[in-house]
Amino acid sequence: MKNGLTFALPKGTLFPDTVRLLYKAGFLKKEEVLLESRKLVIKDGPYTFIICRPTDIPTFVEHGAADLGIVGKDVIEEQRREIFELLDLKYGKCHFAVAAPRDNPEVHDLGKLTEVRAASKFPEVTRRFFKGLGVRAEVIKMHGNVELAPLVGLADVIVDLVSTGRTLRENNLIEITKIMDITARLVANRVAARVYDREIKTIVKKFKSLVGGEKNEVNLK
Amino acid sequence: MRENFKELPMGVRDYLPGEAALRRYLENIFVELVAREGFQEVVTPSFEYYETLRESQSETDLIKFVDRTGELLALRGDMTTPIARVVSTKMKHRELPLKIFYAATVFSGNFSGRNKLREFKQLGIEVFGDITSKLESDLIKLMAVYLRKAKVKNLEISLGHVDILTGLIEEYELFNHFSEIKDALNQKDYVALEGIFERAGKSQTVRESLVDFLQQRGGKAILKKAKKMLSHPKAKKALEELEEVTEYLISAGVRELKLDFSLVRDLNYYTGLVFEAYTPYLGYPLGGGGRYDTLLKKFGWDTPAFGFALGLERIVESIANSIDK
Numbered sequence: 001m002k003n004g005l006t007f008a009l010p011k012g013t014l015f016p017d018t019v020r021l022l023y024k025a026g027f028l029k030k031e032e033v034l035l036e037s038r039k040l041v042i043k044d045g046p047y048t049f050i051i052c053r054p055t056d057i058p059t060f061v062e063h064g065a066a067d068l069g070i071v072g073k074d075v076i077e078e079q080r081r082e083i084f085e086l087l088d089l090k091y092g093k094c095h096f097a098v099a100a101p102r103d104n105p106e107v108h109d110l111g112k113l114t115e116v117r118a119a120s121k122f123p124e125v126t127r128r129f130f131k132g133l134g135v136r137a138e139v140i141k142m143h144g145n146v147e148l149a150p151l152v153g154l155a156d157v158i159v160d161l162v163s164t165g166r167t168l169r170e171n172n173l174i175e176i177t178k179i180m181d182i183t184a185r186l187v188a189n190r191v192a193a194r195v196y197d198r199e200i201k202t203i204v205k206k207f208k209s210l211v212g213g214e215k216n217e218v219n220l221k
Numbered sequence: 222m223r224e225n226f227k228e229l230p231m232g233v234r235d236y237l238p239g240e241a242a243l244r245r246y247l248e249n250i251f252v253e254l255v256a257r258e259g260f261q262e263v264v265t266p267s268f269e270y271y272e273t274l275r276e277s278q279s280e281t282d283l284i285k286f287v288d289r290t291g292e293l294l295a296l297r298g299d300m301t302t303p304i305a306r307v308v309s310t311k312m313k314h315r316e317l318p319l320k321i322f323y324a325a326t327v328f329s330g331n332f333s334g335r336n337k338l339r340e341f342k343q344l345g346i347e348v349f350g351d352i353t354s355k356l357e358s359d360l361i362k363l364m365a366v367y368l369r370k371a372k373v374k375n376l377e378i379s380l381g382h383v384d385i386l387t388g389l390i391e392e393y394e395l396f397n398h399f400s401e402i403k404d405a406l407n408q409k410d411y412v413a414l415e416g417i418f419e420r421a422g423k424s425q426t427v428r429e430s431l432v433d434f435l436q437q438r439g440g441k442a443i444l445k446k447a448k449k450m451l452s453h454p455k456a457k458k459a460l461e462e463l464e465e466v467t468e469y470l471i472s473a474g475v476r477e478l479k480l481d482f483s484l485v486r487d488l489n490y491y492t493g494l495v496f497e498a499y500t501p502y503l504g505y506p507l508g509g510g511g512r513y514d515t516l517l518k519k520f521g522w523d524t525p526a527f528g529f530a531l532g533l534e535r536i537v538e539s540i541a542n543s544i545d546k
Contacts, residue, residue, distance in 0.1 A: 088412045
């Protein structure tokens with residue numbers, strides 16, 4: 001048997017809160033171990049941490065290269081991999097929204113559209129959303145600065161993550177529909193969650209108590 | 222123009238001598254073992270009418286094509302449906318129980334990532350006729366014995382029952398959310414599950430106890446807890462069956478066993494006991510199976526059935542991983 005569980009952690013916006021959570025849970029001796037290191041694989045105490053791009057985390061976890069991962073619901077929804085989603089960690093709050101230029105009211109009521117061109121970094125989420133709405137969508141996959149697309153006539157609307165709404169305002173876009181709320185989630189490999197079930201349940205409990213999740217009042221035991 | 226000339230398409234691969242020999246060996250010891258237990262081989266074609274295969278698999282999972290006469294055909298996505306078709310149409314008058322085995326290539330239209338193959342080999346068995354708990358446990362034991370012979374390390378077998386979920390849904394009046402709940406469990410999304418229970422108007426205490434319940438995994442002790450929580454006749458019967466099979470398996474020396482209420486297999490033809498086999502050396506199940514009592518009726522023979530399938534490539538990969546480490 002291998003020893004100790006492996007966590008895949010997301011570089012980027014979720015990283016500081018993730019490191020804090022691990023530190024508070026007692027899984028890290030010092031926050032600096034992760035924050036100041038350039039290493040991609042770090043062993044601290046019983047756990048091994050691998051630091052990777054958020055979009056790669058479902059891949060690592062699905063294939064069992066990591067037993068556990070912390071990743072935004074946005075990435076999970078876009079990729080829909082075969083992984084277990086164990087806990088809402090409640091940080092990294094934002095939401096998926098459809099936004100359109102303020103001065104193009106024709107596309108503000110999506111229910112009235114039959115066709116739309118939508119730009120997004122999340123083509124699958126976008127496709128599914130418009131399919132559910134019964135609107136035929138031409139989805140344009142972008143890698144960044146999605147706000148540009150409607151401004152230069154590449155798309156009618158965008159589907160993107162919105163947290164404060166400032167980027168939208170600054171680019172003269174308005175949110176026309178919210179698609180879903182997003183937070184960071186604890187995910188697990190489907191075999192690891194079974195084989196290391198006891199260890200993982202302890203971790204879930206610990207995280208739950210730290211992220212201000214509702215108290216588990218009823219115990220089945 | 223001929224840039225693919227020397228390449229293979231995504232999702233298929235060659236097996237060179239060393240690996241091919243290991244595959245051959247693993248297949249041979251499977252065939253030898255099940256033949257000794259009285260199983261007989263059935264061979265079916267690689268492709269059939271799409272409408273036959275669609276009975277058990279979703280559209281996107283099948284590789285479809287149209288032949289010259291305009292018939293819609295598909296490559297088989299598993300062996301259970303073709304075998305159900307064969308036995309119901311051609312073998313139902315034989316002596317029961319019918320014990321069938323296969324070692325066959327199947328195909329998947331839904332592939333992504335490094336490990337998903339579009340063509341892979343399944344080793345499996347199917348039994349038709351009067352199926353008792355004793356027989357079910359013998360068959361699960363057979364799978365365990367094979368995986369031990371194959372030298373799969375740290376084997377674990379999860380055991381569940383589909384009527385635990387059905388019973389729970391009826392008992393907690395969640396009928397309107399049935400498919401949502403199944404989807405969430407299939408995607409293993411416990412966060413969504415809690416959201417569904419919330420929308421169904423369940424109090425926080427009930428929500429949490431339901432989610433916690435569906436994550437239960439362990440030995441016989443969790444059956445006791447489950448009995449306290451569920452009183453619906455379907456769930457009660459499911460728990461009794463699980464208990465019986467567990468007892469048989471433990472007395473037969475199958476100690477790799479864990480009861481698992483979250484186990485919902487992806488295929489929707491299962492009607493009773495379900496199980497999956499794992500090893501920590503592989504990130505996905507080696508295989509699994511269960512009871513399916515309604516599939517054959519669709520082919521005109523109303524008979525209970527039980528079977529399992531193991532992925533040959535997965536067994537090989539887990540063995541390779543366990544040697545590396």
